[in-house]
Amino acid sequence: MSKQHQAADATPGSVVVWIGFVAMCVGMFMAILDVQVVATSLPTIQSALEIDPDRMSWIQTAYLIAEVVAIPLTGFLTRSLTMRWLFFTVICLFVIASIGCALSGSFGELVAWRVLQGFSGGTLIPSVFSAVFILFPNERQAVATTIAGVLAVLAPTVGPIIGGWLTQTYSWHWLFLINVIPGIVSAIVAWRTLPRGTVDRSEIVHLDGLSLVLMATALTTLELSLTDAPTSGWSSVYVSSLLAVFLASGCIFVWRSLRRSRPVVDLSNFGDRNFLVGAILSFILGIGLFGSVYLMPVFLAFVRGHNALQIGTTMLVTGIAQLVTAPIAVALEKRTDPRLLSALGFGVFAVGLAMSAFEDPRSDYDALFWPQIVRGVAIMFCLLPPTRLALGNLLPERVPDASGLFNLMRNLGGAIGIALIDTIVYTRSGPLAQSLWDRLQSGHADTAAFVGAPVRTIAGHTGAFDVDTTAMLDPLVQTAASVQAINEAWLVVAILTGCAVLCVPFAKRVSPPR
Structure with a gap:
């Protein structure tokens, strides 16, 4: 219609x-x-x-x-x-x-x-x-x-x-x-x-019932593999089997969809250069958006020990920044090339993510305030201009299919981003904890300050700690290692989000609405 x-x-x-x-x-x-x-x-x-x-x-x-x-x-x-x-x-x-x-x-x-x-x-x-x-x-x-x-x-x-x-x-x-x-x-x-x-x-x-089954199988096995991979291991038999099924069913689905006159999902939208760029931006936004919304509660709950209500109150800062910025984003989108706004949005969003990569075990509301403000200001510029790039020039009858694919890319980016974050946190916490122990045992004062260990316990110390000191320091070291792993996850997500800027020049110019 x-x-x-x-x-x-x-x-x-x-x-x-x-x-x-x-x-x-x-x-x-x-x-x-x-x-x-x-x-x-x-x-x-x-x-x-x-x-x-x-x-x-x-x-x-x-x-x-x-x-x-x-x-x-x-x-x-x-x-x-x-x-x-x-x-x-x-x-x-x-x-x-x-x-x-x-x-x-x-x-x-x-x-x-x-x-x-x-x-x-x-x-x-x-x-x-x-x-x-x-x-x-x-x-x-x-x-x-x-x-x-x-x-x-x-x-x-x-x-x-x-x-x-x-x-x-x-x-x-x-x-x-x-x-x-x-x-x-x-x-x-x-x-x-x-x-x-x-x-x-x-x-x-x-x-096309077969295509529907193939698509559902591919997406289900991908989601399951991403959920289990961080804990079971990416090379485990279970995860490897799921990924193999995903690849097989996904490839057959794509091949079949491109050959049919009435596909379940019109993948030919990816042939439009602006839609392809917009979909990539949506995927990267999913990594940054879902990743930040996931990492904040993880840090506040497991490091700071806050309950759900306290976490929500802290995270409300981002929402307020979004609401304040929204009218500005609308005004600029009516007058500015969406490619420029997209590059600006993702660049600022990446900076906001990177600002959270320097937390310590005592970081709380004040330390998290400005990174949230920066991310909240950027989010609307990461959503509105890419949406126009992807969907703005398509014929109306192509928009519903394209919108589904556009939003699917954001969700898949979020799923992959969270799996990546969990993998970093699970695999890096152990080595980082050992590194902290090594530096504490060598009497490194800055490490003691980061961990929150009493300076008198570390000062002038060399070699292994006694049983009582080890028992006292262990929970502090484990928490500090988790914080460092979370910081690394923030930094990886920030780098991936910043890569979106490299995609923007490949889009063709789209005239802003007048």
Whole structure:
């Protein structure tokens, strides 16, 4: 359906279209928020449902796998059901699944509902970003992208504080029940205000089932391998087998999709140079964005010993910086080459990430404040201009598929970034701890200050410590080694994020909306 035809179906005046779009954004916000609020309260859920510790991660993994499979299907589902029907259907499923999660009495029930919740939530994000370029003319797209972008990056920031507060004040059931009222309201509003379209049954009739299975297999095995690799080892039989299945099914899926006239996912979008550059930028943004949102709670919880509410309060700084910067980003995007803004955004974001690579075991709110400010200022410039580069010049009928791929790249970047971070933390903590012991035993005063060891214990000392001193120093050394490993992870993520600047010159010029 053409952009003009959909716009013509709307009630005269753009207010109705905006109301429908905001309703879609609310649904997207709830889907992204759900991942974060649940993550903060996994121990509480584990205790309540008596879940084995080694199975607890599946509460999140089940959601993320279903989400990553659903994201690239958004284009097919939009063509089949229309934007209005798709959003209404998936937001209703998301609400039903949320209620099911809250009422679950066992591990199996909860995981099953999380799969449905993840699949329905996964289609909401790309649906919103494709709506920007389908529902609005060029001069309104920057504002629409900003609304969607602010909510998309604000949800992970406020998630910990909301999750911590709900769990401490009420119970874990409310982590899911908070989705019900906003979900119902957004479903009703979107149903009444989004442009009507005609369901295309031919898309369902011509669905390539084998390609669908291959894509789901490839994405599922990739997600599982990235989840297990840091602890099991990248060369373990289990992880190697998963990666082999991923490569085989992924290659067959790509080969089959490129040969079909109606592929499940239109991979030919990667043939557009600007979309390819935008997708790479989205992938790198996933590494930096998901990585920073992951590393902050890890440091604050395991090093500083803060609870979920304290972590959320600290991380709120980034969200406030994003909100303050958003109007500036919109104004600049209307007047500036998106390539320049993208380079600026990723460069500043990389600096903000690198600023966090110099923490010590006593770093807290004050030390984390300015790095968060810098990252918060940069994030909107890493999201809005690359979105325009990727989707701004595509024909309206290509936007839903392209939006799914664009958002999938960000999620895959996040998954790979977190796996890389875990690998660094797991593998580097031991050698770094040994290095700290060596320097302490040689009487290195600066090392003692970093670790937090009493100077009198180290001063003038050479050789091995006695049993009592070793027992006293060991927890300090282990914590300091973890901090150093986390610092190395920050630095690696910063370098990878900075590499995005090298990709920008390959994009063709895109005229900013007037």
